[in-house]
Amino acid sequence: MKFVVQVRLFPTPAQEAALADTLRLCNAAANLVSRTAWETKVFRNYDLRLHTYGELKSMGLSAQPAQHVIKKVADAYTTVKAQVKAGIRQPLEKPIGFRKDAAQPFDDRCLSWQIPDRTVSIWTTDGRAKGVRFGCSDPQARALAAYHKGESDLVHRDGLWLLIATCDVPDTDVTDPDGFLGVDLGIANIATTDDGTRHAGNALNAVRHRNRELRRRLQAKRTKSAKRLLKHRRRAEARYARDVNHVISKSIVTEAARTSRGIALEDLGGIRERVRLRKPQRVTLHSWAFAQLGQFIAYKATRAGVAVVYIDPRYTSQGCSTCGHIDKKNRPDQETFCCTSCGFAEHADVNAARNIASRGAVGWAVSHAADDAA
Numbered sequence: 203m204k205f206v207v208q209v210r211l212f213p214t215p216a217q218e219a220a221l222a223d224t225l226r227l228c229n230a231a232a233n234l235v236s237r238t239a240w241e242t243k244v245f246r247n248y249d250l251r252l253h254t255y256g257e258l259k260s261m262g263l264s265a266q267p268a269q270h271v272i273k274k275v276a277d278a279y280t281t282v283k284a285q286v287k288a289g290i291r292q293p294l295e296k297p298i299g300f301r302k303d304a305a306q307p308f309d310d311r312c313l314s315w316q317i318p319d320r321t322v323s324i325w326t327t328d329g330r331a332k333g334v335r336f337g338c339s340d341p342q343a344r345a346l347a348a349y350h351k352g353e354s355d356l357v358h359r360d361g362l363w364l365l366i367a368t369c370d371v372p373d374t375d376v377t378d379p380d381g382f383l384g385v386d387l388g389i390a391n392i393a394t395t396d397d398g399t400r401h402a403g404n405a406l407n408a409v410r411h412r413n414r415e416l417r418r419r420l421q422a423k424r425t426k427s428a429k430r431l432l433k434h435r436r437r438a439e440a441r442y443a444r445d446v447n448h449v450i451s452k453s454i455v456t457e458a459a460r461t462s463r464g465i466a467l468e469d470l471g472g473i474r475e476r477v478r479l480r481k482p483q484r485v486t487l488h489s490w491a492f493a494q495l496g497q498f499i500a501y502k503a504t505r506a507g508v509a510v511v512y513i514d515p516r517y518t519s520q521g522c523s524t525c526g527h528i529d530k531k532n533r534p535d536q537e538t539f540c541c542t543s544c545g546f547a548e549h550a551d552v553n554a555a556r557n558i559a560s561r562g563a564v565g566w567a568v569s570h571a572a573d574d575a576a
């Protein structure tokens with residue numbers, strides 16, 4: 203499975219100038235290629251290369267960066283075309299434009315990592331910048347060392363220089379699971395397992411609430427310092443959520459591995475529909491945070507050889523995990539589950555997690571029966 207590791211670069215002033223100039227040149231080149239594509243109606247990577255490669259070289263781009271610029275443009279048109287076809291955007295009326303600091307992909311020939319030293323060497327318009335320092339956590343460094351593969355994107359965002367590296371974990375042999383650990387994702391409890399372990403979201407929700415209040419107060423003043431403060435808080439909140447997600451996913455995967463179980467998760471696409479919230483709560487539902495938790499669990503599970511199944515989340519919160527009876531009235535409030543048919547009572551999130559666990563077991567059995575038949 204693929205995932206990304208994002209690290210922050212700490213370039214010297216000279217290196218920073220070279221990086222800025224590199225992005226500027228690559229994106230000027232991308233805009234040129236984009237206009238050529240638009241005017242000549244040539245959008246395929248290979249064909250575009252025939253039309254533009256020479257010109258990019260004469261602008262001062264080396265062979266690899268020039269090819270990446272062309273591919274970036276071709277990919278952007280492919281994406282738009284797919285979106286138009288899917289009906290989620292209008293057709294273009296002018297060539298795609300690239301911001302002067304838009305992300306630029308670098309492959310292994312243009313970027314090499316010295317992970318123990320926490321430095322990279324990267325191609326720039328001012329020659330190769332060597333020993334550019336980066337910062338990352340130890341787990342990120344281990345993931346990079348073990349799984350980094352292919353391209354990384356150089357990004358300049360909010361004044362920060364970032365490298366976003368693609369990692370690919372090969373599928374390990376998954377241990378045939380002895381049952382499934384069901385995980386219910388929510389707001390009050392970020393994650394609840396069918397064993398009854400609840401990872402409470404109080405602290406995270408409190409941070410979000412405070413930031414929301416601050417945002418409301420500061421939005422009136424549109425000063426630079428207010429904007430800076432908000433940006434700072436938003437980043438701190440994201441970092442905090444990330445840490446929380448790491449801790450929770452680690453605990454869940456460790457528990458599943460210890461008990462030789464697989465992990466059953468709700469199909470994340472369904473979460474937004476399932477969680478119907480009144481307005482004040484809706485803001486606390488950051489779908490990216492759920493998606494991230496799901497990714498962390500999947501990634502750590504893959505690494506540990508723990509099976510993961512995704513189940514259809516419909517009625518997991520209204521259905522009785524003992525008798526299967528489905529009724530809205532089974533759940534009189536946020537925390538309580540009490541079956542109107544058989545009388546089974548449990549914390550609502552634990553009941554949902556039990557439903558998820560049993561659906562996981564069924565889903566696994568069905569997909570493996572198909573494997574055996576094939």
Ligand SMILES: [Zn+2]
Binds near residue numbers: 522526527542543546
């Ligand atoms: Zn029941």
